[in-house]
Amino acid sequence: MQTIAHLVKKPWFLGSLVVIFVSVILWNIPIEKRKYGLSQSGLVTDYTGLLPERIERVVRAENRSDLQRIVRQANVNGQQIAIAGLQHSQGGHTYYKNGVVLDMRTFNRILEIDELQKTVRVEAGATWEDVQEAIQPIGLALKVTQSQSIFTIGGSLSVNAHGRDIRFGSMAETVKAMTIITPEGESKTVTREDPDEWMKYIFGGYGLFGVIVDVTVELTENQLYTIQTEKLKMSAYASYFDRLLNDQHTAMHYARVSVAPNSFLDEMYVINYNHTEKQDFTTRLKKEQSVRLTKLALDIGRHGGALENLFWGTQKRYIASLNGKEITRNNAMRSESTFMEYTKPGRVEVLQEFFVPVHGFEAYMKDLKNVIPVNDKHDDFKIHNITIRYAATDQFTTLNYAKEDMFGLVVLMQHGLKEEQISEATSLIQNWTNLTLDHGGTYYLPYYRYQTKEQFRRSYPQWNTFADEKLRRDPHNVFQNMFYDYYVK
Amino acid sequence: MNHKSTRYLPLIVTVGQVVIFPYYIIWLKEVSLTFTLFAWFFAAFSFAAAWGYRIAQSRKKKDRSYIAIIYAGMGIVYVSIGGIKYSSDILPYVVLLLQVILGLLQGYFRAWHAEQDTYHLHTVHHYLIVGCAMIGFSFVKIISPVVFITTFGILMCMCAVWTLVIHEKEEVVIPRK
Numbered sequence: 001m002q003t004i005a006h007l008v009k010k011p012w013f014l015g016s017l018v019v020i021f022v023s024v025i026l027w028n029i030p031i032e033k034r035k036y037g038l039s040q041s042g043l044v045t046d047y048t049g050l051l052p053e054r055i056e057r058v059v060r061a062e063n064r065s066d067l068q069r070i071v072r073q074a075n076v077n078g079q080q081i082a083i084a085g086l087q088h089s090q091g092g093h094t095y096y097k098n099g100v101v102l103d104m105r106t107f108n109r110i111l112e113i114d115e116l117q118k119t120v121r122v123e124a125g126a127t128w129e130d131v132q133e134a135i136q137p138i139g140l141a142l143k144v145t146q147s148q149s150i151f152t153i154g155g156s157l158s159v160n161a162h163g164r165d166i167r168f169g170s171m172a173e174t175v176k177a178m179t180i181i182t183p184e185g186e187s188k189t190v191t192r193e194d195p196d197e198w199m200k201y202i203f204g205g206y207g208l209f210g211v212i213v214d215v216t217v218e219l220t221e222n223q224l225y226t227i228q229t230e231k232l233k234m235s236a237y238a239s240y241f242d243r244l245l246n247d248q249h250t251a252m253h254y255a256r257v258s259v260a261p262n263s264f265l266d267e268m269y270v271i272n273y274n275h276t277e278k279q280d281f282t283t284r285l286k287k288e289q290s291v292r293l294t295k296l297a298l299d300i301g302r303h304g305g306a307l308e309n310l311f312w313g314t315q316k317r318y319i320a321s322l323n324g325k326e327i328t329r330n331n332a333m334r335s336e337s338t339f340m341e342y343t344k345p346g347r348v349e350v351l352q353e354f355f356v357p358v359h360g361f362e363a364y365m366k367d368l369k370n371v372i373p374v375n376d377k378h379d380d381f382k383i384h385n386i387t388i389r390y391a392a393t394d395q396f397t398t399l400n401y402a403k404e405d406m407f408g409l410v411v412l413m414q415h416g417l418k419e420e421q422i423s424e425a426t427s428l429i430q431n432w433t434n435l436t437l438d439h440g441g442t443y444y445l446p447y448y449r450y451q452t453k454e455q456f457r458r459s460y461p462q463w464n465t466f467a468d469e470k471l472r473r474d475p476h477n478v479f480q481n482m483f484y485d486y487y488v489k
Numbered sequence: 490m491n492h493k494s495t496r497y498l499p500l501i502v503t504v505g506q507v508v509i510f511p512y513y514i515i516w517l518k519e520v521s522l523t524f525t526l527f528a529w530f531f532a533a534f535s536f537a538a539a540w541g542y543r544i545a546q547s548r549k550k551k552d553r554s555y556i557a558i559i560y561a562g563m564g565i566v567y568v569s570i571g572g573i574k575y576s577s578d579i580l581p582y583v584v585l586l587l588q589v590i591l592g593l594l595q596g597y598f599r600a601w602h603a604e605q606d607t608y609h610l611h612t613v614h615h616y617l618i619v620g621c622a623m624i625g626f627s628f629v630k631i632i633s634p635v636v637f638i639t640t641f642g643i644l645m646c647m648c649a650v651w652t653l654v655i656h657e658k659e660e661v662v663i664p665r666k
Contacts, residue, residue: 014540
């Protein structure tokens, strides 16, 4: 006690106390989350906040019969329903002007895990993280999921998502059965053999063909993988990937392309998850780590120019440090997302994804250099990151983006919200889309509607079938959203 | 502190700090992302004030007070608050820095003020003036707390200039022996 009293008299001690305490605060200042979603004011937005719209109300069903009642009532009253989960889609897919938003987050239970058959039956409002938490202790993992586990099951299937796995095809292919509420309020359990082909339209149907209530998803062993990273030249990637696909040693794979001025679209690194044949039962699901440091690095890169070169260099060093490390399949399927939070008023960060055939990748990337700026330091429209993932051919869904084996380029970009800034971004993205279409590619639909209706129709030639089927199955147009209203109707 | 006018400056400063405090709290609440952070900002201020107080007490030359610099420092901090953009990504970090600087300066000022002959008289006046001032301010509609904070910052800078000017004059008039 006397020592403390004596120390308090020393300025250096109090100074040290301040420095230590300030360091603790600095480390714990929370990362601000963007505010979006279902508000009480009747105004709704999704993740980007680009399409705010007034709705009639938000409803939450208590149980399945309540869900049926809501849909049947909408048929009778001529109401429109949009279905929402966590609203990470970015183009108004989860709400409709003056419509009812069906908030599915109450349907979040894990219903059944069959260890023998390796399946899990889960409600549509649960997240992939919920599923992982239930199956990790028994040594199982999902076959296909997105890079992050923050999305709802219903949401991922409605946008026909794909992931880093290069062996099991699309996420939809891993669904054995599901329970849906049809547009007329009927509850149905459907499989892939269903003569009415409900799955064909529900997957990648953006919530326009019915409500997904629960799904039975195939699982696999929660294997331990060795991470293998490698730096590559862009020109070498297509042949590198071809070898990787034929060699059964790799389970998951993705790549990242440089958008830094010094190595713009020339350098890339690949990250592979290679089999060890060991199943893991004990490793816990990882939590978000080093969020502040990662965010700081990204924030530096966001400035463009020399700082983006610095960011790319940092990324390369970090990725190289992962080489040889081990990770479980479950943990490889739950990348961090908080570091990407961006809340600057007057600006927005959005995603776009372009698909290009594997065989045409090199030529496409060469031409892309003429479409996007090498150095965007002084531009309003900035590209922060391009990640490449493989999407295997999908002939099952109607609005299918992978008509053949494709590479998906997931692009993180930023621009201002003034009219001229949005129109500049729109123009650049439309040029990029045209280039992609010219190379036999497509673009992904869950994002903001920069593309023209003509570009949508060129990318998805089956849109007519989709529209006809929608009218046939939902004659009262119960299920509606902003995306459908803009592109398909 | 021989000049009559400078004798009242500490009273202006100490009254001003208390009067501005409610507005400062409103501003700090607006820029804090969570209540925890809001409380921690205050804790940082408090620790820094203890440090500043001790620095002032430990100084070797008691006749040198640097009080003009302290006034100017506090003035600059309050004026800076008026200029901060709410949209800045680094806002919480800037606020934390300002809290530490402000705490340090206020602690120093309080220790220095306690050494002055007029301190006890100022304390009584301080409470009376603050009471009256707060009644007066209760009738003023707050447009933005930042306006009041900035105004006080400018006043503090003026106090610093005034202290410096008087100090220079005294040095000219009364040659050191």
